[in-house]
Amino acid sequence: HDERTFVMAKPDAVQRGLIGEIVSRLEGKGLTMVGGKFMQIDEELAHEHYAEHEGKPFFEGLVEFITSGPVFAMVWEGADATRQVRRLMGETDAQEAAPGTIRGDLGNDLGHNLIHGSDHEDEGANEREIELFFDDSELVDWEHDT
Numbered sequence: 001h002d003e004r005t006f007v008m009a010k011p012d013a014v015q016r017g018l019i020g021e022i023v024s025r026l027e028g029k030g031l032t033m034v035g036g037k038f039m040q041i042d043e044e045l046a047h048e049h050y051a052e053h054e055g056k057p058f059f060e061g062l063v064e065f066i067t068s069g070p071v072f073a074m075v076w077e078g079a080d081a082t083r084q085v086r087r088l089m090g091e092t093d094a095q096e097a098a099p100g101t102i103r104g105d106l107g108n109d110l111g112h113n114l115i116h117g118s119d120h121e122d123e124g125a126n127e128r129e130i131e132l133f134f135d136d137s138e139l140v141d142w143e144h145d146t
């Protein structure tokens with residue numbers, strides 16, 4: 001069934017000019033972009049988005065990184081979209097991520113791992129993250145012709 005999932009090109013991806021590459025890979029897989037926004041995340045949004053990691057040793061660094069420069073936030077739609085995106089991204093630790101994945105091909109660092117996708121094992125993460133970043137009016141209902 002079709003579902004919507006939240007995806008974000010992180011500041012390292014933006015800095016390295018990889019927005020297009022990331023979008024291309026998701027488009028190439030047949031997923032549909034229904035929302036996209038180039039933006040700067042502030043402290044408050046960073047804390048909300050990463051609430052589940054609050055208290056962990058890497059939390060402050062994570063907030064600092066995600067607020068360090070602009071990101072490209074997106075919503076993608078498709079059959080099993082959340083899991084599809086996770087597979088395209090590769091493992092969290094880019095050094096361990098398999099070649100062929102976005103992180104495996106383009107990343108080399110655990111913290112600076114280029115892309116965020118909603119956790120498919122965390123039920124409701126999709127909706128929660130989409131709502132946190134996008135207003136309903138910013139999402140477009142459309143379908144590919146073929």
Ligand code: CMP
Pocket residue numbers: 053058062092110111112113115116117
């Ligand atoms: P992501 O899964 O998008 O969201 C949480 C992020 O925390 C994760 O990507 C990593 O970039 C980062 N992260 C997770 N574990 C660690 C860790 N042990 N040290 C540093 N950063 C981490």
